[in-house]
Amino acid sequence: MEPVKIGLLGLGTVGGGTVSVLTRNAEEIARRAGRGIRISIAAAKEYNPDAIRGLDQIDRITDDAFEVVADPEVEIIIELIGGYSPARELVLMAIDNGKHVVTANKALIALHGNEIFAAAQAKGVTVAFEAAVAGGIPIIKAVREGLAANQIEWVAGIINGTGNFILTEMRDKGRDFSDVLKEAQRLGYAESDPAFDVEGIDAAHKLTILSSIAFGIPLQFDKVYIEGITKIEQQDVGYAGELGYRIKHLGITRRTDNGIELRVHPTLIPGRRLIAHVDGVMNAVLVKGDAVGPTLYYGAGAGSEPTASAVIADVVDIVRALTSDPENRVPHLAFQPNELSDVSILPMTEVETAYYLRMQAVDRPGVLAEVSRILGALNISIEAILQKEPVNGAIHVPVIFLTQRVKERYMNEAIRQIVNLDCIEGEVTRIRLESLL
Secondary structure, three states: OEEEEEEEOOOOOOHHHHHHHHHOOOOEEEOOOOOOOOEEEEOOOOOOOOHHOOHHOOOOOEEEEEHHHHOOOOEEEEOOOOOOOHHHHHHHHHHHOOOOOEEHHHHHHHHHHHHHHHHHHHOOOEEEEEHHOOOOOOHHHHHHHHHOOOOOOEEEOOOOOOHHHHHHHHHOOOOOOHHHHHHHOOOOOOOOOOOOHHHOHHHHHHHHHHHHHHHOOOOHHHOOOOOOOOOOOHHHHHHHHHHOOEEEEEEEEEEOOOOEEEEEEEEEOHHHHHHHOOOOEEEEEEEEEOOOEEEEEEEEEHHHHHHHHHHHHHHHHHHOOOOOHHHHHOOOOOOOOOOOOOOOOOOOOEEEEEEEEEEEEEEOOOHHHHHHHHHHOOOOEEEEEOOOOOOOOEEEEEEEEEOOEEEEHHHHHHHHHHHHOOEEEEEEEEEOOOOOO
């Protein structure tokens, strides 16, 4: 049987890794897929031929991606260009030409996935995107297929390695955010413009996809609450540790009676939880199902060959299913297209969580009582209080409150009132807290 011919768009980090792994493990992959798989044509504006093993196995390399998509012999397109355009146009053209698509492009899926999947459904082709979330961790397959018997209750994940590296260094070495960010850029973990990573946009793309697969809802990136880690100070990392917690930048989506929570923000989690010990650039996703309970998926969230591993796994799945009835393939978003739910996404003001609050208070009697009075009037229960001693005769001292769970709108009002007290200096630092039970 003739090998399946692949068209590859992009020969960068992941594209190069895909060529290398597919070439190195060609025999093993063919045994799993039932047919050989060969990249017959690739497109790239620029690439480093010395860094990619197996380039000589590709019949032709062009600088025109649309030429690859139009090639009549290509059955599967692997899109590894990234970004929104021309990736969207290329993917839609590939689908219109009757080709299956594999992509690692989380931004494309999060923003344009509904359109892309509808086009694929109409043409009877598959769009696979395992590599779009958490790199080499097979989290899409786990939720969509492995946990298909479950009603998913919630998903919480460390799904951006750059942010996790920064918070780990701040905790372990007592370094400031700006200092660690510079090192992350030097090591290649962060871009020269790190906003997508440290502001939570990258994680929000991935969470959008996970939420749709977990709960059977359309992709709704525009409704994600997004908060980055740029305001986290080293003292917050230290105080969290004193209280038995670690700060992680989490994507959290949860099914509630009132709607779906969809949020990315720094989060205190108990130090005894396994996910609290996921450090450096590693990723982890915790999924709670009603039948299986909590399950944890851990591994490399980025990188050349880990991401290539997920890309090629999707290619193998498509090759296995090339002769099957399109109506009986695994649905793109886990649920049959006509079974997606219109459950609403909760606004952040209606989300209920516990909180860490840090404020600079005048060192005098009665201050804690004033803050406690405001919290009590809004039915916000206090879990713990940590007050530090003044240093070198300072007038203000750090005071930390841990609260029990309350809706965000009540906490917003509490913080508004607290910052207006004459005994409080500056802003109140707020970090949400999750027990992940």
